Amino acid sequence: MIYNKVALIGLGLIASSIFWSAKRGGLVGQVSGYARSAATRDTARRIGLCDVVCDTAADAVADADLVILCVPVGAMGAVAEEIRPFLKPGAVISDVGSVKKAVIEAVQPHIPEGAHFIPAHPLAGTEHSGPESGFAELFDNRWCLLVPVEGSDPAKVAELRAFWEALGANVEEMDAEHHDLVLAVTSHTPHLIAYTMVGVADDLRRVTDSEVIKYSAAGFRDFTRIAASDPTMWRDVFMTNKEATLEILGRFTEELFALQRAIRTGDGDLLFDYFTRTRAIRRGIIDAGQDTDAPNFGRAAGRK
Amino acid sequence: MIYNKVALIGLGLIASSIFWSAKRGGLVGQVSGYARSAATRDTARRIGLCDVVCDTAADAVADADLVILCVPVGAMGAVAEEIRPFLKPGAVISDVGSVKKAVIEAVQPHIPEGAHFIPAHPLAGTEHSGPESGFAELFDNRWCLLVPVEGSDPAKVAELRAFWEALGANVEEMDAEHHDLVLAVTSHTPHLIAYTMVGVADDLRRVTDSEVIKYSAAGFRDFTRIAASDPTMWRDVFMTNKEATLEILGRFTEELFALQRAIRTGDGDLLFDYFTRTRAIRRGIIDAGQDTDAPNFGRAAGRK
Missing domain, CATH: 1.10.3660.10 (6-phosphogluconate dehydrogenase C-terminal like domain)
Known part of the structure; x- marks a missing residue:
């Protein structure tokens, strides 16, 4: 098991597919989830999306070894700022945004000392969105691009790579630009x-x-x-x-x-x-x- | 049986799908085929495409009740001119071109007295082309647009409509423009x-x-x-x-x-x-x- 606890912030197509794929592979001890909208959280609870759905982002990230920001690119900075005080020391923070330079600029300033920020982008999606649209096979044989930032710990990058490969994806690294x-x-x-x-x-x-x-x-x-x-x-x-x-x-x-x-x-x-x-x-x-x-x-x- | 003999001029994706669909439904007594390229005719004979593959367009259209021009739009006029002397009196000539005004301008002058020209366009296709790309289901639940010209015999139009419906298509009529x-x-x-x-x-x-x-x-x-x-x-x-x-x-x-x-x-x-x-x-x-x-x-x- 690469991570004991993974927190998914935002519960749309990508987050829900990460959850179902992680379950399929038995990859994670516990997956916690948080969505800003109460309706989305209710839907997640109803369909069994995440082992625990929290009412705050703070609760969701507590003790998480990996936190994945699965919100729209424009919301990444605010979410990173919100969770900052509650992160486990040494936690890895990643994301799934379709744009990388802007996400790094928005999130990097909120990463606390000792935590590891490793941006990522799984190239997978469908025309459907929302918590009910995810499925375990979404990442199978698709690419996930890791975009390590200056000073990213190679051992932590290797762990995140192994996690995405276990979700079914092929992984490559490239720079943000x-x-x-x-x-x-x-x-x-x-x-x-x-x-x-x-x-x-x-x-x-x-x-x-x-x-x-x-x-x-x-x-x-x-x-x-x-x-x-x-x-x-x-x-x-x-x-x-x-x-x-x-x-x-x-x-x-x-x-x-x-x-x-x-x-x-x-x-x-x-x-x-x-x-x-x-x-x-x-x-x-x-x-x-x-x-x-x-x-x-x-x-x-x-x-x- | 609406037509005893149908001739397909040009043996690509659309013509071959017409053939397999007509066979599926037992719609036609005999289907003859012609393609300008000897290699295409050989392929057609090898895979059993058409009941008879002819070496000239003249042979293919002889005695045909319906002749369907399945060549690129730019070749329609020349083909119509070529087959003109060999058409059965009262035959219906149709086509499958993606453009209608230009096809009518090119073909209409070559339609002999007593023959019936009824342009058509099945809205179906795939990314594959050639005689081996056709399949019986191509037109199922797709649209075929009939574009009758001035003076088209309504009885002949109704027959062609019934033929396309039997091939699996939904049929609408509209004008060329x-x-x-x-x-x-x-x-x-x-x-x-x-x-x-x-x-x-x-x-x-x-x-x-x-x-x-x-x-x-x-x-x-x-x-x-x-x-x-x-x-x-x-x-x-x-x-x-x-x-x-x-x-x-x-x-x-x-x-x-x-x-x-x-x-x-x-x-x-x-x-x-x-x-x-x-x-x-x-x-x-x-x-x-x-x-x-x-x-x-x-x-x-x-x-x-």
């Missing part, structure tokens, strides 16, 4: 674009009634899944990974305008070459085991 | 945007090695599926549905710039409201039975 750029490409900009496309369609829906929904299987529906993600979480991501997101967005619009111009001028060769090049990257993702090769992601069509 | 606008929103623009995002990531991949692929589960991979679609088909779509695609792209960049500006100026409320609004449309798609509610589209994660 690089993390935020890689995620701007693989996650933040795609989400913003998906939200935008769905917003455009939503405007047009008023014109064309429900046709946008009815005929969504032609491509559009794949955008709606990621555009259904938690609004608070994503607002905070864009507020805190501003620089990298704006850089990738700049490149995106540059490319988009080149393709738009090719459409306008009838340059079919440019489009054909572009569409051929992008096909290869899909193959790479399948080969890397990060998606299914089954048609339509293996969705069942359901006969009439 | 409206079709092309609706598809620009639900399919063509989303595809162009996905291709663009994948292209941007592909450029950056050279900087960050394989990280874009490795960490793709964070959102990006959903874009790669539709950006793996057939390059010829999609080049033709954008070359022929120029006007509607450019209109929707214009709206898209307008919205994107508004969100980009909100990121730059730190307007979190605007982002939160936008992301909340787009969530509802996802619910509509699930309720309409056009996608699965299972996390990650029901993808299996696969344990280590």
Whole structure:
């Protein structure tokens, strides 16, 4: 057993999946949980999420060897400040935020002498959120990125790595700046674009009634899944990974305008070459085991 | 049996799925097939795709009651011209193209007196293409849009509708202009945007090695599926549905710039409201039975 007691602060999709996965593997003696909302705490108690659900963050972190902050990025600093006086000496504090530079800036000043702050980011999620959306398999064969800060104790980093591997994840380490750029490409900009496309369609829906929904299987529906993600979480991501997101967005619009111009001028060769090049990257993702090769992601069509 | 003989011109994903679905339902006496490439014809013969595979389009359409053009949109006109002298009197000619105005302009002049041209578009596909990618369930509970032209015989339209319903599809009729606008929103623009995002990531991949692929589960991979679609088909779509695609792209960049500006100026409320609004449309798609509610589209994660 790597940790005797783990405290989960915030009880949404990620925290609940950590709990169920830790239970599956028998990884932790006790998991305590806390959520700011009384309704969330009630739901957690009802479904058996966490061994004990506490009414204060202070109670939850008492005696915990590992405290994982599972709140939106914009709330991390305040939570770290709140729990500071109640941390066990030598405790490890980690998080699951999608942005790392801003979280480190917000949390690091509140880490007491002797405690260890090791930021982390599991690259896993679904279109559902809240305490009831978690499941034990969420991290299986997904990546968890550890972002050790200046002076992180290598032995404590190794323990946290072993914990995430036991939850089912593959683990890599990288620095915060690089993390935020890689995620701007693989996650933040795609989400913003998906939200935008769905917003455009939503405007047009008023014109064309429900046709946008009815005929969504032609491509559009794949955008709606990621555009259904938690609004608070994503607002905070864009507020805190501003620089990298704006850089990738700049490149995106540059490319988009080149393709738009090719459409306008009838340059079919440019489009054909572009569409051929992008096909290869899909193959790479399948080969890397990060998606299914089954048609339509293996969705069942359901006969009439 | 609605048709004694159906001819499929072009033997890719859609044609092969029509064949397997027609076999499943025992809908047609004989299905003949033709593909321009000898390699495709050989593959079709090897896997039993079509009752008879012909070496010329002329042979394939002989005596056919229904001829379905299943070639890229840009090739429709030439194929229609080629088969014209060999059509059975009174035959129905249809197609499966993703664009309708341009197909009608290209094909209509080659329809002989007494034959019936009824354009169609099944809204179904996967990221795979070619004769081996088809399967009987592709059209189940998907939409097929019929786009009758001026003077289409209602009895012949009703027959074609019954045929598509027997293939598993739901059928609606609309006019060509409206079709092309609706598809620009639900399919063509989303595809162009996905291709663009994948292209941007592909450029950056050279900087960050394989990280874009490795960490793709964070959102990006959903874009790669539709950006793996057939390059010829999609080049033709954008070359022929120029006007509607450019209109929707214009709206898209307008919205994107508004969100980009909100990121730059730190307007979190605007982002939160936008992301909340787009969530509802996802619910509509699930309720309409056009996608699965299972996390990650029901993808299996696969344990280590």
